[in-house]
Amino acid sequence: MKQAYRDLFDCLGMPEDRARTLRENLAHRCSPEEQEVIPMKKTGRIHKSAAALAAVLAALALSVTALAYGGQIVHHFMTGGVVTQGVDEDGTPWAEGFSDPDETLAPIESREGRWYLTIDGQNEDISDRFTEEVPYIYRCTGSDGLEHAFLIGGSRDQVGWAEFIFDENGQPTAGASYFATPDGSDGAPWFAVGKEELDLPW
Amino acid sequence: MTEAEFLPLFDQYHSRVYRLALSVTRSPHDAEDMVQTVFLRLLAARPGPEPGKERAWLTQVTLNASRDLLRARKRQGWSPLEEDIPAVPRESLGLYDAVMDLPEKYRTAIHLHYYEGYTCREIARFLHITPSAVSMRLHRAREMLRNALKEEDYETSLSGPV
Numbered sequence: 001m002k003q004a005y006r007d008l009f010d011c012l013g014m015p016e017d018r019a020r021t022l023r024e025n026l027a028h029r030c031s032p033e034e035q036e037v038i039p040m041k042k043t044g045r046i047h048k049s050a051a052a053l054a055a056v057l058a059a060l061a062l063s064v065t066a067l068a069y070g071g072q073i074v075h076h077f078m079t080g081g082v083v084t085q086g087v088d089e090d091g092t093p094w095a096e097g098f099s100d101p102d103e104t105l106a107p108i109e110s111r112e113g114r115w116y117l118t119i120d121g122q123n124e125d126i127s128d129r130f131t132e133e134v135p136y137i138y139r140c141t142g143s144d145g146l147e148h149a150f151l152i153g154g155s156r157d158q159v160g161w162a163e164f165i166f167d168e169n170g171q172p173t174a175g176a177s178y179f180a181t182p183d184g185s186d187g188a189p190w191f192a193v194g195k196e197e198l199d200l201p202w
Numbered sequence: 203m204t205e206a207e208f209l210p211l212f213d214q215y216h217s218r219v220y221r222l223a224l225s226v227t228r229s230p231h232d233a234e235d236m237v238q239t240v241f242l243r244l245l246a247a248r249p250g251p252e253p254g255k256e257r258a259w260l261t262q263v264t265l266n267a268s269r270d271l272l273r274a275r276k277r278q279g280w281s282p283l284e285e286d287i288p289a290v291p292r293e294s295l296g297l298y299d300a301v302m303d304l305p306e307k308y309r310t311a312i313h314l315h316y317y318e319g320y321t322c323r324e325i326a327r328f329l330h331i332t333p334s335a336v337s338m339r340l341h342r343a344r345e346m347l348r349n350a351l352k353e354e355d356y357e358t359s360l361s362g363p364v
Contacts, residue, residue: 001316001344001347001348002316004294004297005297005301005312005316005317006316006317007226007294008290008291008294008297008298008301009221009224009313011289011290011291011294012221012224012288012290013217013220013221013238014217014220014233014234015234017345018234019216019217019220022238022241023209023213023216024233025240026208026241026242026245027208027209028207029204029206029242029245030203030204030207030208030245076266076330078330079330080330082266082270082273082296086305105330105331107289118255118332121326121332133311140331143262143327143330145327146260152216161260
């Protein structure tokens with residue numbers, strides 16, 4: 001089947017005339033003058049918090065908060081959400097977060113009454129390493145080359161988590177959180193301790 | 203990125219980007235847009251991909267952009283136009299239809315493995331899931347493809363190791 005699949009997709013190339021036109025257009029952008037106006041270039045941080053997402057998942061809440069940059073940048077959370085950031089034509093910075101509950105990948109998993117860290121290929125029993133007051137913190141480098149940090153905390157019955165992304169300079173740039181509380185509130189003591197530990201501005 | 207640096211990358215990889223985007227979005231028009239989007243991001247990337255890691259970088263960006271498009275379309279309730287299909291050889295129509303009928307997560311895993319030749323571990327990194335989850339998706343995708351092709355009496359020409 002693999003060979004049949006390859007043969008099929010070998011036949012499905014981009015039309016040559018369109019590829020040639022695109023190649024020429026992109027080549028023009030390689031000049032220094034053109035590069036400067038490509039609207040995806042990061043122009044510096046704007047300290048404006050932009051709340052974005054409110055996806056209800058089984059009476060729990062998932063929320064994303066992001067700082068807005070000039071230009072268009074998309075962050076991909078390892079737990080499944082995305083943040084799109086940019087600047088409107090009138091110069092207003094914006095940030096939009098989105099997460100499909102069906103696609104959300106929790107960094108933890110419950111097995112036989114124990115909680116395991118499963119993100120980033122881990123399989124570690126962390127049940128005794130967090131409480132309602134103190135989170136377990138895991139850091140790793142995502143496939144985007146950026147540092148991702150995970151906070152996990154709560155009681156055995158109500159465990160919450162959060163993921164934060166840090167930019168190339170080590171500055172926090174986006175966060176997604178999931179709180180196992182009926183109203184999705186973010187006032188859990190473990191979360192406050194974790195944010196302080198990570199030196200987050202939110 | 204200078205023209206001398208950029209054009210060889212475009213020439214080498216634009217077809218791969220197009221095919222991966224086509225497998226995710228199922229739309230030739232969207233796949234063309236994705237080629238433009240991905241290579242614009244390459245031009246704008248600061249820093250760009252490390253030398254020797256351009257293919258993985260382009261694969262990740264193509265996946266991200268294509269899946270973002272699908273999510274946006276899902277939110278908008280958009281569905282593909284009937285006529286938005288590529289020119290597929292007649293003898294491959296059954297396989298094409300079977301592949302494109304797979305849910306996106308299976309379609310993507312199959313393409314990364316069958317066409318791009320990535321391992322489960324490599325695909326896991328692209329999709330932010332575990333290697334065992336990739337293995338499971340590939341297994342289920344093969345099953346669904348076999349069943350779909352069996353219904354179309356297509357399996358004889360596709361028998362052999364997968």
